[in-house]
Amino acid sequence: MRAWLMESYEGVEKLRLTEVPDPQPGPGEVQLEMHLAGLNPADAFLALAQYPAKPTLPHILGRDGVGTVRAVGPGVTNVQTGDLVGLLRCDAGVEAWGTLAGKAVVPAASLAKVPTGWSEEQMAGAPLVFLTAWQALAQWGELPTAGQVVLVTGASGGVGVGSVLLAKSMGATVVGLSRSKEKAEIVRGLGADFVFDPSDPALRKQVLAAIAPRKVDFVVDSVAGPLFSQIVAMLGYGGRISVVGRSGGAVPDFNTATLFFRRNRIGGVAVADFTPEGAQSAWAEIVRRLDAMGRRPVVDQVFPFENVKQAFARLAEGPMGKVLVKVA
Numbered sequence: 165m166r167a168w169l170m171e172s173y174e175g176v177e178k179l180r181l182t183e184v185p186d187p188q189p190g191p192g193e194v195q196l197e198m199h200l201a202g203l204n205p206a207d208a209f210l211a212l213a214q215y216p217a218k219p220t221l222p223h224i225l226g227r228d229g230v231g232t233v234r235a236v237g238p239g240v241t242n243v244q245t246g247d248l249v250g251l252l253r254c255d256a257g258v259e260a261w262g263t264l265a266g267k268a269v270v271p272a273a274s275l276a277k278v279p280t281g282w283s284e285e286q287m288a289g290a291p292l293v294f295l296t297a298w299q300a301l302a303q304w305g306e307l308p309t310a311g312q313v314v315l316v317t318g319a320s321g322g323v324g325v326g327s328v329l330l331a332k333s334m335g336a337t338v339v340g341l342s343r344s345k346e347k348a349e350i351v352r353g354l355g356a357d358f359v360f361d362p363s364d365p366a367l368r369k370q371v372l373a374a375i376a377p378r379k380v381d382f383v384v385d386s387v388a389g390p391l392f393s394q395i396v397a398m399l400g401y402g403g404r405i406s407v408v409g410r411s412g413g414a415v416p417d418f419n420t421a422t423l424f425f426r427r428n429r430i431g432g433v434a435v436a437d438f439t440p441e442g443a444q445s446a447w448a449e450i451v452r453r454l455d456a457m458g459r460r461p462v463v464d465q466v467f468p469f470e471n472v473k474q475a476f477a478r479l480a481e482g483p484m485g486k487v488l489v490k491v492a
């Protein structure tokens with residue numbers, strides 16, 4: 165099969181397109197012929213050894229995708245040869261070979277049918293970021309409710325779009341942040357009630373004026389950096405921040421006083437914590453909510469398989485939704 169091999173920890177620029185033997189499924193596993201693979205920033209971090217997983221080399225990146233089942237290993241009963249399926253978060257692309265290849269061997273327990281009415285593209289990049297967004301919103305034991313305010317940083321990105329759509333499905337008032345006017349307009353079209361530019365010096369005042377007399381109840385933050393302390397300052401009593409990523413770098417200064425004055429809470433999100441069963445039930449709930457709203461995951465661009473490096477460059481720029489690669 166054709167595959168983008170990672171042969172060093174020197175970044176995605178060093179990936180090499182080559183031929184390798186097809187991987188064969190073991191017990192509980194399935195061989196997929198990949199149609200589409202979805203990219204995630206974690207792929208690029210892993211390729212730079214900036215990620216907890218350090219798979220043995222050569223490795224194949226890619227944690228999301230859609231393909232056709234071509235072979236099933238012993239004990240597999242939930243899918244059969246010829247089924248069209250998408251991949252929920254699992255070890256593929258992390259410790260095991262991933263989806264940037266003609267074929268991928270994945271756990272049968274982590275497969276889900278392409279939902280009725282969805283395109284393969286809509287499915288291909290959605291699971292990892294929507295499961296992350298779901299965990300970010302659900303990890304506090306109570307979901308945001310109608311009238312509560314959810315602030316989403318990096319709202320145009322994969323996790324951001326997932327968080328905006330899921331928070332709207334809960335009836336929340338959604339404030340999105342995007343540095344781009346064009347993407348801000350698209351995020352509004354997804355249902356965000358307000359979208360502001362995180363680099364605007366008046367950000368805090370603008371957000372608080374828009375949602376007055378409320379303050380922010382929940383934050384899904386994938387940016388961190390200098391923005392983090394501004395977000396903390398927008399929280400109301402009992403406000404919670406789900407920390408997903410740090411695209412904006414380290415948090416330079418942060419006054420913990422607000423945490424005790426307003427009983428604020430900050431909690432990390434780890435999509436890797438989903439068990440296969442947990443991912444299946446969260447995914448079913450995500451699909452149900454999107455279908456009920458008539459919404460779909462957002463695809464930024466689909467690149468040819470040969471152009472994986474351009475696809476990663478697009479992802480690094482800050483996409484509007486998911487960046488995909490057409491494998492076959």
Ligand SMILES: NC(=O)c1ccc[n+]([C@@H]2O[C@H](COP(=O)([O-])OP(=O)(O)OC[C@H]3O[C@@H](n4cnc5c(N)ncnc54)[C@H](OP(=O)(O)O)[C@@H]3O)[C@@H](O)[C@H]2O)c1
Binds near residue numbers: 320
């Ligand atoms: N903890 C977990 O389990 C988990 C799971 C998934 C992802 N993540 C992490 O979460 C982060 C976001 O993932 P993603 O898939 O949503 O990425 P993405 O699709 O690349 O989107 C990130 C968005 O953040 C914004 N952004 C990027 N750099 C920024 C900066 N310096 N300042 C302000 N905004 C910035 C951009 O939006 P604008 O251009 O519109 O401003 C961009 O579209 C990544 O760091 C990823 O590794 C963590």
